[in-house]
Amino acid sequence: MSVFEGKSVLVLGGSRGIGAAIVRRFASEGAKVLFTYLSSPGDAEVLAAETGSEALRADSGDRDTLIALIGSLGPLDVLVVNSGILGAGDPLDMPPNDIDRLFRINIHAPYHAAVAAARNMPDGGRIIFIGSANADRMPMSGLAAYSASKSALKGMSKGLARDFGARGITVNVVQPGPTDTDMNPAKGPLKEVMHGFMAIRRHATSAEISGLVVYLAGPEAGIITGAAYNIDGGFAA
């Protein structure tokens, strides 16, 4: 029997890419998986049917909806905050409202979701943020807001690890490098540039990222907290 049998897992932003791989992996390990989506109801419906998970429409950029949703779900053993947006461009041209929305989705949502989940989380629960290796290395222009948002998760996980540690709840960040998804296709125009920053010159697969998430959610990782793990082919090395 898998260690996740009977465990309740919520993945924010699970309809596509890395989030969908995380949903698949937990479902295959016997967990009861719920995931949120926003703009991809078709993908969400197919994934839910394929994995036996439940899809819930909720905008991670809407704080109050997110807090109310999480409060209504009952105790969660594992929360994974994967929803994130990129937003690249010249900072002099980027509309302030777009930057604020990026911060709401990439920073505010992880914080409020983690606190809302922790209210009912059993002792030994797990909170995992999907950050980015760009928190540790930002070798390209046009991504300052994005890298700032991912760096914020490192401080957030350290602080929340202290807040919830007495209950055995761990809080960690998984920081992917280039990973083959709609956000960053392995065959995209920037692939040579990105691979040039890496020791292992290829995109990761979403399944590789989900493996680290599942490890951090499992019993062998009970002493790991307040940590950030690059899984990036040496992008930040």
Ligand SMILES: NC(=O)c1ccc[n+]([C@@H]2O[C@H](COP(=O)([O-])OP(=O)(O)OC[C@H]3O[C@@H](n4cnc5c(N)ncnc54)[C@H](OP(=O)(O)O)[C@@H]3O)[C@@H](O)[C@H]2O)c1
């Ligand atoms: N791919 C990479 O190279 C890479 C590298 C480092 C870090 N990351 C991080 O990994 C995470 C996943 O990235 P990805 O590459 O899988 O991206 P993706 O292919 O663009 O998928 C993003 C997922 O997040 C969901 N999402 C986005 N905004 C949302 C919102 N406001 N509310 C609810 N769900 C929302 C999307 O759902 P809908 O389509 O239903 O809206 C989708 O399921 C992100 O946090 C990203 O920053 C990715």
